[in-house]
Structure formats: C-alpha cells, structure tokens
Amino acid sequence: MARGKPEAIALGPGSLFIGVLATPEPMDLVTPWESVSPNWTGLGYTDEGSTLNYTVDSENVEVAEELDPIAVALVSREVTLDFALAQITATNLRVALNGGTITAGAGIVTFEPPDLGEELRVMLGWQSEDGTERWVFRKGLQVGNMEISRGKGASKATIGCSFKLERPSGAKLFKAMLAAPVRL
Template sequence: MARGNPNAIALGPGKLYIAVLGTPEPADLTTPWESVSANWVPLGYTDEGSTFNYSVDSESVEVAEELDPVAVALTSREGSVSFALAEMTAKNMQRALNGGSIVAGTGIVTFEPPDLGEEVRVMLGWESEDGEERWVYRKALQTGGLEINRRKGAEKAVIPCEFKLEKPSAAKLFKVIFDEARAA
C-alpha cells in the first residue's frame, strides 16, 4: 500500500518570470506565460533556484487565571521570494535595484540606479519543471542587499535578490495553480 503520492513530489528549480504590476495572470497550467501577456518575461538562469518564504507572527492572549493562553492573536505576516540571478546584465541590475535607467550606446550599455522614491514594484511568476504548478506573486519589491562577489576560477558572479511581497489592492498576496492530481 502506498504511503503517499509520488506524483506530487516537486523537483527542480523551475522557471522564474517578472512583469509590470497589473499584468494579466495565468488562469491555467498550459498557456505559455508570454501568451497570457507579453509583459511576462523570463528571468533566466539562477544560481540555485528560488525560495519562497511565508511567516506569520502571533502573540498569546493570557489571563491571570489560566496557565495556558486563552487565545492566539495573529499580529502580522510576511512573504518573500529570493533567488540569485546568474546572468550579469543591465536588465537584471535594473530588476535587482527596483528600476533605474538603461541607455544603449555605440557598443556599450550603461545602467544607473533609481533615485530614492522612484522604486518600481513588480509581479513575479514561477513555474515548476513538470508544468504542474504555477505561482503568481502579485506585488513585490526587491529589498535584499546587493553584494556581487568576483572570484577566481569557475565561481560565477551573481545578483542576489529578495523580493518582499506587498498587499496589492483588491487581491491576495499570491495565487498558486496546481494540476488537479495535486488537490489532495
């Protein structure tokens, strides 16, 4: 007798996408992201895939007459998506620094970061390697520090990113689409 569903085990780094706020979201697992909207752009290679974090903070409600809390009150929650972009490009620098300007010249491209207050929020998307899972993060701002290490040998320079999720107007923080076989 099987103890679980081996078809529900998720493997691989998947594929990351980025889009401007308000971009239409995928409604299924089969329509390519770029067909849902041309605004969905693949982020390319990452160093070690991506990580989604979600946490809830709480406080216990205590009374003098009980040893145990009589209730638990939720006080905040936070979500984030982190990854390290492995492609050193002006576009990825712009994404990691929440905007800025890219100017193409003769044989060169320059990037300058945005001024404080000019940061741009984005949407993020993720799709599993097997195409049976999609995540849409509706509003995100890159808040992680930027530290680019240059080392000898095959150790590549990467652009670290940690996008914190913000509550979008009239929507939840994120949406997950699963294949129906993963309903249980």
C-alpha cells in the same frame, strides 16, 4: 500500499518571471507566460533556484486564571521570494535595484539606478519544470542587499534578490496554481 502520492513530490528549481504591476495573470498551467502578456519576462538562470518564505508572527492572549493561552492572535505576516540571478545583465540589475534606466547603443548597454523614491514594485511569477505548479506574486519590492562577488575559476558572479510582498489593491498577496488531481 502507498503511504503517499509519489507523483506529488516537487523537484527542480523552476523558472522565474517578472512583470509590471497589473500584468494579466496566467489562468492555466500550459499557456506560455509571454503569451499571457508580453509584460512577463523570464529572469534566466539562478544560482541555486528560489526560496519562498512565509512567516506569521503571533502573540498569546493570556489571563491569570489559565496556565495556557486562551487564544492566539496573529499580529503580522511576511512573505518573501529569494533568489540569486546568475546572469549579469542590465535587465537583471534593473530587477535587483527596483528600476532604473537602460540605454542601448552601438556595442554597449548602460544602466543607471533609480533615484530614491522612484523604486518600482513588480509582479513575480514562478513555474515548475514539470508544469504542475505556477505561482503569481502580485506585488513585490526587492529589499535585499545587492552584492556581486567575483572569484577565480568556476566561481560565477550573481545578483542576490529578496523580494518582500506587499498587499496589492483588491487582491491577495499571491496565487498558487497546482495540477489536479495530482496536487490536490
């Protein structure tokens, strides 16, 4: 007798996508992101995949007559998506620096960062390699330190990103789509 559902075990790093705010969202698990909207762009390779962090802060409601809290009040929530892009491109620099200007010329592409106050919020997407999960993060801003390290041998340069989610107008922070009945 099985103690769980082995088919519900999630493996692999998946693929990351980025889109401008209000880009149409996938409605299923099979339509390619770029077919949903040409505003979705794949971010390419990452160093070690991505990590979704969901943190809730709370405070106890206490009274003198009880030893235990009589309630727990939620006071804040923070959701971040962290990853290190393994492709050093002007497009990925634009992702890590919340915008900027890319100019392509004959045999060269240049990137210049945005001015303070001109940062762009974006949508992010993630899809599992086995096609059983898709996540849409509706509004995020890259708040992590951008650091590009160079080393010898097989040590590759990466662009670290930590996107903090913000509440989008009229919508929830994110949507997760999971294959049914496997992930019910």
